[in-house]
Amino acid sequence: MQYLSTRGKMPPARFRDVLLEGLAPDGGLVVPAQYPRVDSLLPRWRGLSYAQLALQVLSLYADDYEPAHLERMIRRTYTPAIFGSESITPMVELEPGLHLLQLSNGPTLAFKDLAMQLLGVLFEEELARRGENLNILGATSGDTGSAAEVAMRGRSRMRVFMLSPYGRMSDFQRAQMYSLQDENIFNIAIEGSFDDCQDLVKAIGSDVAFKREHHLGAVNSINWARIVAQVVYYFRGYFSVARDESEQVDFCVPSGNFGNVLAGWIARQMGLPIGRLIVATNENDVLDEFFRTGRYRVRRGAETYVTSSPSMDISKASNFERFIFDIVGRDPGAVRELWWSIDTQACFDLKHTPFWGAVAASGFSSGRSNHADRIATIRAQFERDGRMLDPHTADGVKVAREHRRAGVPMVCLETAQAVKFAQTIREAIGREPERPAAFRGIEELPQRYERFASDPEQLRQFLQVHAL
Numbered sequence: 001m002q003y004l005s006t007r008g009k010m011p012p013a014r015f016r017d018v019l020l021e022g023l024a025p026d027g028g029l030v031v032p033a034q035y036p037r038v039d040s041l042l043p044r045w046r047g048l049s050y051a052q053l054a055l056q057v058l059s060l061y062a063d064d065y066e067p068a069h070l071e072r073m074i075r076r077t078y079t080p081a082i083f084g085s086e087s088i089t090p091m092v093e094l095e096p097g098l099h100l101l102q103l104s105n106g107p108t109l110a111f112k113d114l115a116m117q118l119l120g121v122l123f124e125e126e127l128a129r130r131g132e133n134l135n136i137l138g139a140t141s142g143d144t145g146s147a148a149e150v151a152m153r154g155r156s157r158m159r160v161f162m163l164s165p166y167g168r169m170s171d172f173q174r175a176q177m178y179s180l181q182d183e184n185i186f187n188i189a190i191e192g193s194f195d196d197c198q199d200l201v202k203a204i205g206s207d208v209a210f211k212r213e214h215h216l217g218a219v220n221s222i223n224w225a226r227i228v229a230q231v232v233y234y235f236r237g238y239f240s241v242a243r244d245e246s247e248q249v250d251f252c253v254p255s256g257n258f259g260n261v262l263a264g265w266i267a268r269q270m271g272l273p274i275g276r277l278i279v280a281t282n283e284n285d286v287l288d289e290f291f292r293t294g295r296y297r298v299r300r301g302a303e304t305y306v307t308s309s310p311s312m313d314i315s316k317a318s319n320f321e322r323f324i325f326d327i328v329g330r331d332p333g334a335v336r337e338l339w340w341s342i343d344t345q346a347c348f349d350l351k352h353t354p355f356w357g358a359v360a361a362s363g364f365s366s367g368r369s370n371h372a373d374r375i376a377t378i379r380a381q382f383e384r385d386g387r388m389l390d391p392h393t394a395d396g397v398k399v400a401r402e403h404r405r406a407g408v409p410m411v412c413l414e415t416a417q418a419v420k421f422a423q424t425i426r427e428a429i430g431r432e433p434e435r436p437a438a439f440r441g442i443e444e445l446p447q448r449y450e451r452f453a454s455d456p457e458q459l460r461q462f463l464q465v466h467a468l
């Protein structure tokens, strides 16, 4: 498999060449040259275990590994010891025809573990092969940071420097990150907002010489390997609710940076009979606005609301460019023009262009949810069967219900467990969320973090001393 950039100016590369990268050198996103069709393989794939299925999917996209080598890395990752059960991603039925694919039984209780755990293994192996070190610099509002730290902790040749907004995460999320005592993990609490954290990462990252000298890298949601690892569970979800391959299944996905639902789009392009892909947003409805109106209008910092489903509080969807690349017939010139329009006018509009027909044919649709919806959905589900939905998953379930089609099973993706967002759960049902045994009392563990002002100079000096 060859990889290209959505902006068309990257020499063709292989999976391992792009593994450690974020943006392509021309400012675009890395995409495979084509999506392999697997229609005829589906009956055979149906009976595979999660790890076997992951191997089938990954070997189409990462064919520059020895098959046995790739298999070893995948088998080490998708185990009951790490993901809590043989099935890795269990399915439950919320009501007749509405299913929940549980993706958050990994070590940090959010779906990001499914990709990040594999990334940890792939990165360590790739760095050893190259004889290089990597210092991962990132910003988090909660879930990404802990998934990355837990996936990379104790691994050789890498260090993680994770910025988080001081005092703005839930106590549980803070404890998950700050209680890690591994020497290669550095938590940096910034006196400011998540946007300030991101600006600091950008300020450091735009200094190309500094970045190179200190081997800085990222594990953000545009990393291609993360996307492809997520494709696997759409297949698993499909097989567990469709009786045979003639049936369609709809998926509803709580979305922020468009990484999770993009993986569903790729599965659909590969021939998985997904009917509709429904994007659920919160009050930050950039994506819902696009799918309703054709207008993609990125928000400025102050226009991004702080909500009770914080992992979906985004002002632009960083993976969206990969989808638009497909919509414009994979023409990099068209992508460059649209993103030039974003750079100059903060928006583009596909409504009155030939591309709007391709969006209509894509199977995508969307909806939004707000705080009151979230609370009502969590409460109603708890009253029905005692199940506690996390606020992001509740946004998905609310939107999924609005998009039910007669005779078509709907799968909503669970993106996190309720315990990470106790305050909202208390507001909805007046009690504490259930807590898996491994997490009892984590708030009382000693915490290890640096506390910095929102100042690039202080961060730069810290990296100079502590980066590998």
Ligand SMILES: *Cc1c(COP(=O)(O)O)cnc(C)c1O
Residues within 6 Å of the ligand: 110, 111, 112, 143, 144, 221, 254, 255, 256, 257, 258, 259, 260, 261, 311, 312, 392, 415, 416
């Ligand atoms: C990251 C995250 C999302 C958003 O996923 P994207 O891939 O960015 O669209 C939704 N819910 C939770 C709990 C998350 O951690």
